[in-house]
Amino acid sequence: MLKTETMPRAVMRRKSYWNTRQGFVVALIVVFSVVMLLPFFWMITTALKTNNGIYHLPPQIIPRTFDVSNFGAGIRAVNFVHLFINTAIIAALSTIGSVVSSMWVGYGLARIRFPGRRVWFYVFVGSMMLPGIVSLIPMFRLYLNIGWYDTWLPLIVPAWFGNPFFIFLARQYYFSIPRSLDEAAKLDGAGHFTILTRIMVPLTRPVWITMAIFAFQGAWNDYLQPLVYLSSQSKWTLSLGMASFSGVYNTPWNEYMATDLIYMLPPLIIFFVAQRYFMEGLGSLGGASVR
Amino acid sequence: MAAHSVQARSRRHPDALIGYLFILPSIIGFLVFVLYPLVTSVYYGLTAWNGASNPVFIGFQNYLYLFEHDIAFWPSLAATGWFVVMSVPSSIILGLALAMLLNRKLRGIRVFRTIFYLPVVLPSIATLTLWKFIFDPRFGFANELLRALHLPTSLWLGSYAMALPSIVIIGLWGVGGTMIIFLAGLQAVPQELYEAARLDGGGDLAIFRRLTLPLISPILFLELVMGIIGSMQAFNQPAVLTGGGPGFSTDLFMYNIWQNAFQNQQFGLAEAQVWVLFVAIILITVFTFRLSSMWVYTEESPE
Numbered sequence: 352m353l354k355t356e357t358m359p360r361a362v363m364r365r366k367s368y369w370n371t372r373q374g375f376v377v378a379l380i381v382v383f384s385v386v387m388l389l390p391f392f393w394m395i396t397t398a399l400k401t402n403n404g405i406y407h408l409p410p411q412i413i414p415r416t417f418d419v420s421n422f423g424a425g426i427r428a429v430n431f432v433h434l435f436i437n438t439a440i441i442a443a444l445s446t447i448g449s450v451v452s453s454m455w456v457g458y459g460l461a462r463i464r465f466p467g468r469r470v471w472f473y474v475f476v477g478s479m480m481l482p483g484i485v486s487l488i489p490m491f492r493l494y495l496n497i498g499w500y501d502t503w504l505p506l507i508v509p510a511w512f513g514n515p516f517f518i519f520l521a522r523q524y525y526f527s528i529p530r531s532l533d534e535a536a537k538l539d540g541a542g543h544f545t546i547l548t549r550i551m552v553p554l555t556r557p558v559w560i561t562m563a564i565f566a567f568q569g570a571w572n573d574y575l576q577p578l579v580y581l582s583s584q585s586k587w588t589l590s591l592g593m594a595s596f597s598g599v600y601n602t603p604w605n606e607y608m609a610t611d612l613i614y615m616l617p618p619l620i621i622f623f624v625a626q627r628y629f630m631e632g633l634g635s636l637g638g639a640s641v642r
Numbered sequence: 643m644a645a646h647s648v649q650a651r652s653r654r655h656p657d658a659l660i661g662y663l664f665i666l667p668s669i670i671g672f673l674v675f676v677l678y679p680l681v682t683s684v685y686y687g688l689t690a691w692n693g694a695s696n697p698v699f700i701g702f703q704n705y706l707y708l709f710e711h712d713i714a715f716w717p718s719l720a721a722t723g724w725f726v727v728m729s730v731p732s733s734i735i736l737g738l739a740l741a742m743l744l745n746r747k748l749r750g751i752r753v754f755r756t757i758f759y760l761p762v763v764l765p766s767i768a769t770l771t772l773w774k775f776i777f778d779p780r781f782g783f784a785n786e787l788l789r790a791l792h793l794p795t796s797l798w799l800g801s802y803a804m805a806l807p808s809i810v811i812i813g814l815w816g817v818g819g820t821m822i823i824f825l826a827g828l829q830a831v832p833q834e835l836y837e838a839a840r841l842d843g844g845g846d847l848a849i850f851r852r853l854t855l856p857l858i859s860p861i862l863f864l865e866l867v868m869g870i871i872g873s874m875q876a877f878n879q880p881a882v883l884t885g886g887g888p889g890f891s892t893d894l895f896m897y898n899i900w901q902n903a904f905q906n907q908q909f910g911l912a913e914a915q916v917w918v919l920f921v922a923i924i925l926i927t928v929f930t931f932r933l934s935s936m937w938v939y940t941e942e943s944p945e
Contacts, residue, residue, distance in 0.1 A: 373748075380743055384757045390815065391760075393783040394772050406781055452667045459664025463657045468665070475668050478676045480927070482875055484896060485920055486679030488686060488903055488913050493678075495693075512671025543660055572765035574878050579904060590767040594882050597771035604775050611772060615764050622763045626756070 398422070398608035405605050418605065422613070425606035431613070433585070434592040439617070441506050441588060442570035448511035449566045450559050456513040457521025458547045462533060472522065479515040491579060505580045506573070506588075510566070517562045524558040525551065560628040568618050589614050686913040693907045704914035715915075717890035718898040721806060722874060725894060728810045730869040734862065737820030742854070744821070745828040755825070759818035770882045773812045774799065802888045809879045809892060820865055827861035828854070856939035863938045867930055874923055895919050 397405060401418040426432065460472050494505050528551065536546050552559070574590040581587055593614055596607060662669075687704060689697035708715045744755050761769060776783045777798035785795040798808045831854070839849050855862075877896040880886045886893035886901070899919070903912035 376743060376746070377748065380754050383740065383743075384754055387757055387761065387815070387818075389783070390769075390772055390776060393776060397775065452671075456665050456668045459661055463661040463664060465658040465661030468661060471665055471669065474672060478672055480871075481676060481680065482871065482920060482923055484875060484899065484916050485683055486675060488909055488916065489679035489682040490675070491903075492682075492686075492909075509671065509675050511667065512675065513668035515668075518668065543664070568763060572767070574767050574881070575900075578881075579900075590765060593765075593771060594767050597767075597774060597882065602775075604778075604781075607771065608775070611768050615768050618763050618765065619760075 394608050394612065397604055398612055400605045402603070402605065405603075421605045421609040424603075425610035426613075428603070428606055429592045429596045429610055430584075431589075431592070431610050434587055434589045435613075437503075437586065438571060438588040438590075441503050442567050442617075444507045445510035445570045446563055446566040448507065449514045449517060450562045452511050452513045453517035453521055453562060454552070454555070454559055455547070457518045457525060458543070458551060460518065461522045461525035462546070462551075463543065472518075475513070475515045476519055479519075487575075487579060494580065500580060501582045501586065503581075503586065506570070506576055510570075514562075514566070517566070520558055520562065521555070524555050528554055557628040560625045564621060564625050567621055571618050683913055683916060686910055687917050688914075689910040691909040693903075693909055697910060700910070704911045705918075707911065708914060708918065712911075714890060714893060714898055718886075718893040718895050719918075721890060721893050722876075722895040724806055725810070725876060726870055726873045728807065729813050729873050730866065732810065733814060733817050733820050733869060734865050736814060736817045737865070738824050738858075738862070740817065740821045741824035741828055745825055755822075759822055761815045762819040762822075766878050767882060769815065770812065770878060773808075773815070774883055777808055799884050799892075800888065802891050805884055805888060805891045809876075809883065812879070812883075813873075820869070823861060823865060824858065827858045831857050859938045863930075863934050867927060870926055870930065871923055874919065874926075 396414055398421055399417045399419065400414040400421075401416055404414045404416065404418070456475075460468055490505070491500075494500050499505050532550055532554075533546055536550055541549070572590065573588070574594065577588045577591050581591065593607075593611060596602065596610070685699075686697060688699060688701060690700050690703075691697035740758055744751060744758070775781075779785060779795070779797050779800060782798075784798060788795045796804050799805050835853060835857075836849065839853050844852070875896050876894050877900065880892045880894050880897040881900070884892040886897055895915070896919070899912045899915045902908045902915065
């Protein structure tokens with residue numbers, strides 16, 4: 352508002368103080384970022400080191416010779432392609448299941464008036480508080496008895512029955528969409544299914560993309576459940592394969608890091624493609640807690 | 643009569659049927675994946691069951707065994723307690739500090755936010771194994787860095803004293819998860835409030851204590867509760883990095899449960915342990931909620 356010439360001295364001094372402080376903040380951010388990136392740097396250089404290179408003393412920060420053959424060797428050592436396909440199938444099916452079912456249930460809770468909807472909402476959200484470990488052993492026994500042990504079903508089917516956290520996110524987001532849209536659609540003879548698929552799904556894109564990121568990450572990264580429910584190596588997920596590869600005596604770390612980099616890629620790519628929706632999708636959560 | 647009242651009710655709530663159709667998946671999910679295992683787990687905790695035969699009811703013997711004879715029980719509980727005490731405050735403080743650093747309009751700030759969030763996106767097994775090699779005493783990056791700075795090196799995960807702190811350090815690499823939630827909270831604070839406070843001559847520290855902290859205290863509380871619950875259930879770190887050792891130093895409770903169930907085939911004993919963990923989680927959560935009224939700020943209603 353004020354022009355620089357008319358600014359009182361104190362304000363001017365304050366202004367320059369802010370600038371040096373801004374510089375200090377930026378420097379701090381850069382330093383922290385470098386620290387955060389160092390492990391990645393170490394990972395990539397290790398993946399490119401020769402067998403002698405990884406056991407070189409002192410360790411080489413930047414290798415003298417690069418060895419790209421680690422990628423091929425690592426991929427063969429863990430049966431990577433097979434496990435990659437397994438994990439992709441499981442992750443895709445459980446992601447679709449949890450997004451579709453949570454959007455569906457969230458719609459019912461936010462947009463349809465019926466007795467008991469508030470109680471059920473609290474029941475679902477309350478069940479989020481329950482630690483997953485409580486159900487692990489009873490569900491293990493159940494799956495054993497119905498022949499689901501050592502199949503992918505325990506990793507996929509539960510996702511299709513709504514995820515409480517996603518339902519919470521969806522419900523919050525649905526509330527932000529004006530009811531007049533539903534009313535208008537109803538006057539045109541649209542049912543709830545049409546309103547959900549034609550009006551809500553396009554308008555709530557940030558929230559279901561956020562759900563999809565979370566769900567895919569959860570499935571792709573999950574270790575405990577595959578560890579408990581899968582025994583045959585041919586059905587393993589990548590998390591099991593990579594963990595066992597890292598646990599062998601004298602792990603070939605260069606080959607390991609090469610495959611580890613590929614294992615990281617799908618969640619990274621999905622995150623980068625979808626990240627512009629991410630903060631927006633979570634925004635409904637932040638706003639809800641602040642207000 | 644009954645038919646009449648049903649008709650009357652459906653007239654009052656024409657959408658009741660369709661409403662329940664929409665929430666049906668979650669009702670089934672709740673009954674099958676939450677209520678059923680919750681109820682049966684109480685019973686399994688009171689049985690001896692090796693996974694193959696049928697569970698045999700033995701009363702409270704599992705619990706007695708845990709409290710009085712199991713050599714791993716108390717050390718494992720202690721390791722879990724230390725893990726929570728070290729990891730939760732450090733990730734909240736660092737997460738909040740980073741969020742405040744990154745909550746400003748600068749060119750390219752999104753790039754930095756992404757860098758900090760990046761490790762959170764990655765599979766936990768992928769990052770844990772990466773750190774396993776970083777912490778390798780002879781060939782790892784951590785000791786190489788220390789040697790370059792002429793500082794004493796460490797056995798890291800192989801050292802009784804350093805194994806648990808090493809796991810906490812690895813966890814801090816994922817502090818971006820805490821940071822992003824704080825960032826969402828900070829961005830919801832109206833900027834005018836800061837300007838007003840600054841015009842009133844508020845210093846940075848005063849603004850932080852009197853304005854920022856109260857306004858984000860609900861999120862701080864959320865992070866605290868979720869952090870405690872989450873770290874009490876940490877499993878992957880001992881499973882992938884240490885196998886619970888050296889000694890019992892990293893024998894986190896979840897890992898101990900898993901070992902008893904799926905390695906020693908003592909499912910009844912493990913389920914009893916699950917209930918100890920569960921009750922501990924409930925008690926600590928209730929305690930945190932009770933304390934929260936002292937420091938969590940809620941906006942007063944207009945009345």
